[in-house]
Amino acid sequence: MEYILHILVMVCIYGILAVSFNLLIGFAGLFAMAQAAFYAFGAYATAILTLKLGLPFPADLLIGVAITAFIGALVAIPAIRISGTYLVVVTLALQVIVIAIATNWKSLTGGTDGLRGIPSLHIFGYALDNPGRFLPAAIVALVICFWIAWRLVNSPFGRALRAMRENESAAEAVGKNLLYMKVAVFAFSAGLAAVAGSLFARYLNYVGAESFGIDETIYMLAMVILGGTGNLWGSLVGAAVLVILPELLKFVTLPTEIADKSHLIIYGLLLIVILRLRPEGLLAERSTMRHLPHVDDTSRHSAEMTEPLRTGEVTLSGNDLHKRFGGIVAVAGFNIVLKSGSITGLIGPNGAGKTTAFNLLTGFLSLDSGNITFRGRNITGLKSHDIVRAGVARSFQDLRLFTKMTALENVMVALPNQAGDRVFDVFFRPMQIHREEQDNLVRARAVLDFVGLTHKAYETAENLSYAEEKLLVIGRLLATGAEVFLFDEPLSGLDRTTLAEIFPIVRKLADSGKTICIIEHNLDVIKELCDVVYFLDEGHAMATGTPDQLMNDPALATRYFK
Amino acid sequence: MDLFAQLFVNGLVNGSHYALLGVGFGLIFATTRILHFAYGPIFTAAAYAAWFAANVLGLPIAAAMLFAAAIAAVLGVITYQYLYLPFERGQGSSHVTLIASLGLFIVLENLIAIIFGTGGRVIDGYQYSIFLIGPIYFSSVQLGQVIAMVVLTALLGVYLARTRHGKAILATTDNPEMARIIGIDTVRVSRLVFAIGSALSAIPATLILLKDGASPSMGFFAVFIAFVAVIVGGVGSLRGAVAGGLALGMVESLGLWKIPTEWQSSIAFIVLFLVVLLRPQGLFGRAVN
Numbered sequence: 093m094e095y096i097l098h099i100l101v102m103v104c105i106y107g108i109l110a111v112s113f114n115l116l117i118g119f120a121g122l123f124a125m126a127q128a129a130f131y132a133f134g135a136y137a138t139a140i141l142t143l144k145l146g147l148p149f150p151a152d153l154l155i156g157v158a159i160t161a162f163i164g165a166l167v168a169i170p171a172i173r174i175s176g177t178y179l180v181v182v183t184l185a186l187q188v189i190v191i192a193i194a195t196n197w198k199s200l201t202g203g204t205d206g207l208r209g210i211p212s213l214h215i216f217g218y219a220l221d222n223p224g225r226f227l228p229a230a231i232v233a234l235v236i237c238f239w240i241a242w243r244l245v246n247s248p249f250g251r252a253l254r255a256m257r258e259n260e261s262a263a264e265a266v267g268k269n270l271l272y273m274k275v276a277v278f279a280f281s282a283g284l285a286a287v288a289g290s291l292f293a294r295y296l297n298y299v300g301a302e303s304f305g306i307d308e309t310i311y312m313l314a315m316v317i318l319g320g321t322g323n324l325w326g327s328l329v330g331a332a333v334l335v336i337l338p339e340l341l342k343f344v345t346l347p348t349e350i351a352d353k354s355h356l357i358i359y360g361l362l363l364i365v366i367l368r369l370r371p372e373g374l375l376a377e378r379s380t381m382r383h384l385p386h387v388d389d390t391s392r393h394s395a396e397m398t399e400p401l402r403t404g405e406v407t408l409s410g411n412d413l414h415k416r417f418g419g420i421v422a423v424a425g426f427n428i429v430l431k432s433g434s435i436t437g438l439i440g441p442n443g444a445g446k447t448t449a450f451n452l453l454t455g456f457l458s459l460d461s462g463n464i465t466f467r468g469r470n471i472t473g474l475k476s477h478d479i480v481r482a483g484v485a486r487s488f489q490d491l492r493l494f495t496k497m498t499a500l501e502n503v504m505v506a507l508p509n510q511a512g513d514r515v516f517d518v519f520f521r522p523m524q525i526h527r528e529e530q531d532n533l534v535r536a537r538a539v540l541d542f543v544g545l546t547h548k549a550y551e552t553a554e555n556l557s558y559a560e561e562k563l564l565v566i567g568r569l570l571a572t573g574a575e576v577f578l579f580d581e582p583l584s585g586l587d588r589t590t591l592a593e594i595f596p597i598v599r600k601l602a603d604s605g606k607t608i609c610i611i612e613h614n615l616d617v618i619k620e621l622c623d624v625v626y627f628l629d630e631g632h633a634m635a636t637g638t639p640d641q642l643m644n645d646p647a648l649a650t651r652y653f654k
Numbered sequence: 655m656d657l658f659a660q661l662f663v664n665g666l667v668n669g670s671h672y673a674l675l676g677v678g679f680g681l682i683f684a685t686t687r688i689l690h691f692a693y694g695p696i697f698t699a700a701a702y703a704a705w706f707a708a709n710v711l712g713l714p715i716a717a718a719m720l721f722a723a724a725i726a727a728v729l730g731v732i733t734y735q736y737l738y739l740p741f742e743r744g745q746g747s748s749h750v751t752l753i754a755s756l757g758l759f760i761v762l763e764n765l766i767a768i769i770f771g772t773g774g775r776v777i778d779g780y781q782y783s784i785f786l787i788g789p790i791y792f793s794s795v796q797l798g799q800v801i802a803m804v805v806l807t808a809l810l811g812v813y814l815a816r817t818r819h820g821k822a823i824l825a826t827t828d829n830p831e832m833a834r835i836i837g838i839d840t841v842r843v844s845r846l847v848f849a850i851g852s853a854l855s856a857i858p859a860t861l862i863l864l865k866d867g868a869s870p871s872m873g874f875f876a877v878f879i880a881f882v883a884v885i886v887g888g889v890g891s892l893r894g895a896v897a898g899g900l901a902l903g904m905v906e907s908l909g910l911w912k913i914p915t916e917w918q919s920s921i922a923f924i925v926l927f928l929v930v931l932l933r934p935q936g937l938f939g940r941a942v943n
Contacts, residue, residue: 123752170931177689181882184878185882188878188920196916196917310760313756314757349772350768353764357761357764357768360757360759363756364758368741
């Protein structure tokens with residue numbers, strides 16, 4: 093009996109760890125390999141604070157969580173500039189350093205002997221000093237940690253996290269602050285792992301460096317993958333299976349040495365087999381939107397959306413923009429003025445600098461020189477997510493939809509000023525967020541109506557047709573609430589019928605006073621749609637005028653078709 | 655000054671070891687973009703293969719080294735063909751091959767531990783010679799580590815630059831899609847780099863066996879330091895991997911001047927953090943993602 097209770101306690105501890113790791117790997121798509129290090133911080137914090145400073149519960153736990161969350165947040169700061177491979181190597185290094193500290197800083201950590209005699213938890217003078225007594229505390233901790241993670245991933249913040257996982261630059265292009273998100277998710281993930289560490293220390297009354305090695309991180313990884321990335325319940329299942337399975341194998345008699353090794357072999361094989369046969373894990377990721385009711389009251393918001401702005405005013409202007417890549421001059425002395433209510437076309441041969449110009453105008457690339465103003469305000473040098481929030485948004489030639497999210501979520505994530513993007517509000521203003529979500533749903537559905545995708549609202553983006561994907565790109569951009577829309581080839585690759593459906597949508601946007609700029613190769617589209625055209629070549633505007641003026645210029649025609 | 659000279663030589667020796675590991679790992683990584691963690695246990699397997707050849711079969715050290723290289727090459731190619739390739743064909747994200755690689759890492763490491771036991775293995779009766787030049791001490795194995803790095807890296811450099819297969823590897827490293835378009839079979843190229851990279855790791859593995867003996871857990875540090883050397887030096891550059899490895903060895907060794915021994919392995923990571931933060935493309939490389 094004692095033995096079974098012990099296993100259940102371990103399931104709770106690993107359940108917390110797997111859930112915390114899933115936040116990073118499954119939801120945020122941040123492949124960090126230092127989860128066991130965060131676990132170690134929590135365990136050592138409790139051990140050191142109780143043994144050396146005599147702190148009582150819950151001071152040790154709270155301080156441990158705070159320190160670990162802070163360290164997690166520090167890891168996130170390089171993670172903003174680096175990704176993929178670099179994040180793996182940096183977190184792996186953190187993992188190795190933490191073990192080196194635990195082994196070598198003898199006066200603090202007890203070195204290879206570890207720290208013994210950590211006091212058991214006492215609740216109302218009742219010592220939790222055996223598995224049966226400890227289990228309720230472990231369950232309570234698991235429930236609280238699970239709830240925190242659940243709340244986080246089912247909030248607008250969680251939606252933004254998944255968007256970031258699907259495509260970082262697209263998340264930035266709808267106004268999400270990636271640094272903030274990475275810092276927050278790392279802090280939460282590390283903090284939750286520290287709770288597991290503290291429990292571990294209190295339960296075993298001992299911590300030693302051997303419990304927190306790289307094998308342990310891989311063990312947790314196996315739990316997350318087995319259970320299903322992006323599904324918190326899956327992490328619980330994964331933890332339960334991988335804690336219980338080796339215990340069952342104990343009934344097969346093997347020398348202890350070999351038994352331990354063969355368990356690890358089984359995790360490894362299981363990891364590979366599950367990736368082969370069921371890469372989404374036992375419980376696949378589900379759309380979080382199921383929790384929201386359908387809402388049909390779109391009238392109020394569609395009215396608000398089409399409220400006309402004044403047309404003909406200068407909104408965005410770029411002055412004397414320059415950009416070089418090494419020896420290659422991409423943009424040199426480019427000037428552009430966009431006006432509200434008009435559709436401006438950007439044409440020019442491949443490599444003329446059209447997309448680079450968009451990247452400069454929206455802060456995705458930094459300028460070498462020149463300045464950009466939006467409604468008279470200098471926005472040069474602002475971060476791209478701030479530029480979106482100021483009112484200038486762009487789309488990408490290669491779409492960059494959040495493919496594993498529904499059409500509705502793609503739009504909802506782009507809506508501006510969501511209190512739920514801030515983790516503080518997620519936990520401390522739940523009612524406001526609930527109200528806002530109802531509101532967001534209405535706004536998002538209005539956007540989908542506008543682009544004619546209402547019937548596909550609950551379809552994941554990867555299941556849409558090409559034309560529908562293009563429409564969703566427009567919808568997502570629209571949802572940002574920006575005033576200036578920069579479309580990078582929104583219509584390329586579409587047939588005539590589809591074009592005929594999209595034209596009025598773009599026209600309607602302009603008529604409502606939005607400022608629109610389109611990169612386009614198809615001259616028929618330009619002719620049909622644009623009020624003004626810039627002909628770009630060699631990094632600057634060779635000519636500006638109405639479509640007819642430019643197309644009748646033989647010099648430009650030779651350039652274009654050269 | 656004597657201490658400095660000795661530390662410098664130690665740094666050069668360890669740096670050469672790291673550099674050679676980095677060259678093998680970096681060749682595989684730059685060409686296939688697979689974070690091949692199983693490089694570690696294959697390195698371990700090579701050390702045990704050399705031990706088996708020398709101790710059980712009674713082969714001379716040089717032959718044992720070749721035997722180890724052959725075993726490593728075969729393991730590397732099998733890993734690519736039957737583990738990574740199916741995942742790549744399945745269009746999984748790059749994380750999928752990484753996770754599969756970690757899975758294989760655990761499987762191989764523990765398999766080796768079960769087969770050979772967790773205790774260390776040394777070649778019975780092998781004794782290396784010791785040289786003293788002035789105040790500086792080094793052994794024949796240490797000399798071998800430096801020579802192996804210089805010779806093998808030079809050979810690899812010539813092979814890549816001069817031969818048809820070598821050029822195909824460089825082209826694939828540069829741009830796999832373009833390489834396919836001009837008719838290079840990138841799967842064959844990948845098999846080739848797995849064979850070469852793994853075989854290369856067998857040489858430092860054998861030398862470590864001669865120097866310190868083999869143990870089942872030796873692979874983690876090997877793949878880790880190789881990875882760090884490649885990132886510090888710059889992905890996709892042979893010179894980078896060598897410079898990265900040497901830099902790590904040097905910093906680690908010279909750091910001992912002021913820092914206690916047990917912290918030696920942590921010094922390298924400080925270098926890693928600095929490089930990643932200040933010069934993410936590495937000393938010699940281009941940025942990757």
